[in-house]
Amino acid sequence: MFPSDEKFGLTNQIRRASVSIVSNIAEGFGRNSGKDKSQFYAIAKGSLLEVESQLLVAKDLGYLDEKNFNDINNSIRIAIRLISGLIRSAMNK
Numbered sequence: 001m002f003p004s005d006e007k008f009g010l011t012n013q014i015r016r017a018s019v020s021i022v023s024n025i026a027e028g029f030g031r032n033s034g035k036d037k038s039q040f041y042a043i044a045k046g047s048l049l050e051v052e053s054q055l056l057v058a059k060d061l062g063y064l065d066e067k068n069f070n071d072i073n074n075s076i077r078i079a080i081r082l083i084s085g086l087i088r089s090a091m092n093k
Helices: 010-029 034-060 066-091
Strands: none
Touching: 010 034, 010 066, 034 066
């Protein structure tokens, strides 16, 4: 688990990037053009990759064990594929 002194460091970065993912998906959904939608979905995908890298750092620092990292990372990989599908779909409109 993350130590309390990471409350405003790595954990805060992960939290902010996670909020950015869902916020950009929501904003993209509300846009009318495919180009606008895909731009926000691409930003969401970037934020998801940011979370992935931050979790890798957390694992390397010993804050997250291998099993939990792998479980979360598998979910991230699925989410990346889903967002990539949103991007492709938006570009075809």
